[in-house]
Amino acid sequence: MTNILEVNNVSKFFGGVRANEDISLSIKQGSIVSLIGPNGSGKTTLFNSIVGTHPIDNGSIKFEGKELSKMLVHEIPPLGLLRTFQQTKIYGQMSCMMNMKISKKVSNAYTRMFDKLPKELDDEAEQYLSFVGLYEKRNLRAGELSFGQQKLLELAMALMNGPKMLMLDEPTAGINPTLINGIIDRLIKINDKYKITLFVIEHNMRVVMNLAQHVFCMAHGKMLADGTPQEIKNDKRVIDAYLGAS
């Protein structure tokens, strides 16, 4: 099994703050991996570093062997790597269906910019919306969905793009606890059925235990420990980090 993502010695400083310090990790293709750590440990910064939201100060990031660190944000999704946001980002004034249709990965060549959206796109969009349970809401304006529904929409949009790997930033945060199981099931299904590698930032330990095959734990900008969920759960360093985190 190859490594779909390889992060080597990545550092990112913001002024004096060492948000990411010498982070290394690798993720096997087809796996579900979780990234945990107390608030402020640098998890979202690492995500941002990987997908090019900001340049990194040091290190290398390889996706399927291609170096990402010099690329611009929009150059990365065509390679097959997508991320969702902690603060859900969707196109608020457009309908859910339009949100979906615009998420399809297509050529941006000048000759293709003015193509009409094919009818098949509607079917595909509806299929994914059904998958996340938003079929009934498909013609509503995305901005009028509830917070949880928007998170699901963002997930559906990501699926529409046909990624090889999905980086999810706290996909269950702020979701009604009774619905979290549904999300866990869907994520497992995504990984299993669509063969999408998942890299998930999570605070909810129940989710991590039920979802992840491998866990990385960060603290204070550094990689603290990694292992199977069971190993991490019992790792003293991890426990200390969470208990001692300010």
Next chain:
Amino acid sequence: MILIQAPFLNLQAILDGVMIGAIFALVAYGMALAWGVMNIINIAQGEFVILGGYITFAVYKLGFSPFLGAPLSFAFLFVLGFLLYKLIVNRVVDKDMFISILATFGISIMIRQIMNLIFGSQVETALTGLGTVFMFDHNITIALVKVSSFVIAVLGAIGVIYFMKTSKMGRAIRATAQNPRAARILGVNTEKVYAFTYALNAAICGLAGSLVVMTYTIHPYMGLPYTVRSFMIVIIAGLGNIPAVLASGLGLGAFEELASYAFGTEYRIGLVFLLLVFILVYRSKKLAKRREYLK
């Protein structure tokens, strides 16, 4: 090139530039106030300046010294600013910034046209009777009125800053600028603060305008360049940095004078607007290296 070959011309330009630059800095400070406290970019800023100039001009026309017009311009514009806030600006304070830009743009058009109708479209100035000082063998001329307006501008700025630091309203303004919601919880009447801030900004512009009419000229359509200048200075200096505002203002003044000498006065205004574009683009490109953008 002419700049290199004529050191006195350079020095003259820089001196003149610094003296008008103080006025630019004053107007910029007012804009920074409105921007920082209420998130309003006041497009009518220049029109407030010119209107202040006309008030002082009217005083001068009635036979008094223009210097008496300065406090009158200040007071008149304060009241006008307050009224405009209560009638119009308070409805756009919490909305999208483009809405407030358009609203203040509308106000600027109204004021500009009303000034045109009342005062006519000829260029005006108010004579102070102050003389000129010559230095370096008549190579450098220093108009005393420019020196006095420089001094007044600086004193005016110091006065406002002192007010902001010591008075109750000043502290309320600073608190609201930092965090309106917190200020409200702590008992600050943000509506009153906003009204006062907008009025104060207008008054500062009025004062600047009275200096402009004494030292240079005014014309109903000369407002927008002042708005653009203060916008530029605020972008360069940042919202909270007073020494930077002063330095940028003086620098801009010097730049304008030097550019006028180098390229000709008919290019002056065009160059001011081009400089604005240049600064914006330069700043953006620098931020783009960090994959950020001007917010």
Next chain:
Amino acid sequence: MTNIKELSALSLLMFFGIFIPFLAPAYLTQFSELWIFMVFALTWNIQGGKMGYNTFGNIIFFGLGMYICASVQIGYAFNLADWTAAGGYKTFVHNTSQYFMSLPIGLLLAGIIPMLVALVLGSFMLILRGHYFAIGTLGLGIAAGEFATTMDIWGGGMGMTVPVWPKVDGQDLELFFGAKRNFFFYLTFILFLVTFFTLRWLYNTRFGLILTAIRDNEDKAEAMGIPTMRYKVTGWLFSAFFMGIAGALFGNINGYIEPTEVAFNGATFGVYMVLMTILGGKGTLWGPIIGAILFQLFKEFFWTYFLGWQLVALGFLIVIIVVFFPEGLMGWLRGKKPEWFGEVVDKKARLAQVTINTND
């Protein structure tokens, strides 16, 4: 959205567009201006309404197109510098062949050269966002006017005249539909139609959808792999093309070109295009058209009854619209009848302040 409403509105416009020269020839200039205003608003809407980039700089293309077309028209037959120096159309008179050979070339270049300018300007201006883009383009628009004032070959601050309609045996040349005023009326109407149908097509393609995605969340669009800069600049090319030709036609109708009052008038035309689009409703196809009609009505009313105060009234109108009707007429309509816009509203969800998810 080919439906009865659109069809009837279009038919009405077609009726006016074809028959006004015969039914109401006194109003030819106002109607020609109306078609041009529609182009103003339709093209501003591409950036301001659809893409969320409020520009005050589209006037640059208008003014450029105006000067370029006139330059071509004049330069075809005479020396441009001589023309502006020595009285323009009073001294140099175009004959029929010169006039009708130079005009199409002028119009074509009036469309193409602003596009190239948009390509260059867009490469750095479209990096700016929000109010920085707005004020930056405002600066550019006014700088254009100021620099045009220094161009002596274009008559500097005094401006220049455009070629006069050719005369045959001392009388204005009469074509089958009329003379100059009719000719340019039809040309401006055709320009409006071409602009309208082009945008109608454009907004139904993926390009149109990407424009609104950029407006709603540009960062998300980039994060989904869309090279937004490419789309932003291309959108500006569309505006530049139509605005350039609009300028060329306006210059001919007006008879003379002056840099800050006619060609690059940011304070009037530059603001009109924003106002009209907002008045009608940003982001829709018909909003700008309705806004242009309403605005032209207001304007004619003010100009007739408030002479001298019309610009004060304009400022006042801006304030009123922006403060009380920021969504415009179409926005108001959208709130009342969302079905007309193909939208579905979940009334229950709207009423509830807190929605509890019961079932997926």
